[in-house]
Amino acid sequence: MLDYVTGYLSSTVTPGQAGNWLWALVYILIIFGGVSGIVIVMNWGERKALAHMQVRLGPMRVGPHGLMQPIADAIKLLTKEDIMPSEADKPIFWMAPVWVVMIAFSVFIVVPFGPTHAVTDMNIGILFMLGVSSLGVLGIVMAGWASNSHFPLMGALRSSAQMVSYEVAMGLAVVSAVVMTGLRGAGPYGVGDGAASGTLSMIGIVQAQQQQHVWFIFKFFPVGLVAFFIFAVAMIAETNRAPFDLPEAESELVAGFHTEYSGLRWSLFMLGEYAAMVAVSSIAITLWLGGWLRPFPSIHGPAINIPFFWEHPELGVVDFVFSFAPAMVLFILAFFAFFNAARMPKHPLLKIQTLGLYAFGLVLGGVGLVLLAPPVRDRVQDIFWFVFKIACFMYMYIWYRATWPRYRFDQLMKVGWKFLLPLGLAVLLVTGFMGLSPEILAWLKGVR
């Protein structure tokens, strides 16, 4: 039994492929907890970053610099009265938030946080992700319909129209990346060595980027970049975020599809929305930004061997330097905590808060120290880089929201159908031509 449980630790495949249901369950729980954790951090980070971009302070009262604010919010939402409109379609009204959360979290089954860190690796992984994540719109339509009210219905209609339109451009961009896994290119655009094989598996796509020594965002430059741009725009529209947040436009529709929801049900919608943001970000990261790979994954540098500290003679000095990145990021965060604690106003009433912030900085620094230890350091590399990229995406979401005004509905449709869709088709065609260029060149020679 114990062998069965621990047997997976030395495995080189995901628990789903190894058929180890126990570890699969553990992974599901870890991913559920981790994504919820990201949502909680995002809740605080969004309010703070948005506030600073709008020259405000954001939450400052609950804990030092409002660090405990998400907990206070959660307690508030859980204890709030749960109102269900008397004219609502009760079963559907009840099911809609559950559906949204369920769909948002099911997507994470195939997200690879590392070469073995996914619940399972499907051979149609990316198809599964797109298919399941587009079911999320059903939850929104259910909420809009079941509320039996005008604003939610309008929000739901807008949301479904928007999601259906942007799914097309998104799909074309994804196909372009999938095609890239099977094409090496020629001449100055040729990448990697060995035969490239096309794959739809999420882990396979990242491994293809590893074999070809290039993140797909830089492949066939600028084709990969344009495909990524299309996906990045469509991804914001898919998740109903600013500047495409028409389904929940406050100034027009109160709160769109969740106008009639309150308390726990509303917070489930928020959880689902933020989890969906993480999910589409992880699709973008897997397809274009090298998934769990660090920057310059194919450059290893001259080999070094430091006794008792670095015992991988096959790896080089660049690997060694990059292996300190997780600890360094945590040290930087700890430095910011200390810096802000030192900047706190010297007021007797703020003493506890200042001490709390120092303690938080110490915790961050302590975690950073743990990440310096060689066995931990080598094992968290892949997870760290994936989460770091997700964090960058989340910051971009906040940044866009703070900067750009909302599109009008006809502008939104125009961008989706008249700009992104033709661009997506063009990118797909150009990717194909670039990839087949050796064959095309040979054919041209034969004709001559």
Next chain:
Amino acid sequence: MSIAPILNKVFLVDLLKGLKVTFKYQHPKEVYTEQYPLERPAIAERYRGLPRLNVNPETGETLCIACNLCATACPEHLIVVQSERNPVTRRKEMTSFTLDVSRCMFCGLCVESCSTDCLELSQDYEFALYSRDGFILDRERLERGPEPTVYTR
């Protein structure tokens, strides 16, 4: 048509400029909010806040000579001054002074009419109360002057 506007449009230069602006505003020195009870705003010297009756700092006696000029100057008739003549010194002495701040518009006419610099508008701006009765200030309250709320939590 020149090429620059097209390039601007293709590379979304305007959107990037916007991003640059919001990014810059993240610097802590840009924060405009003040944490009110802990950080108190700087009040201008000429600010017209809660009225105050000044006393002679050496003797502690009121500067008011009960001339009633402020009461006549007040456009809303909010000031009531009562006085009686001191039989010894043959001078009028103020016995009570009430001012209803709930209807005061802080025009400062009473202050301008005061001949002894007794009545003054202070810089105190914190006079929210739970009942209207508290807004009728008597002599004692006016002489105590501003009593800023102390933030304890």
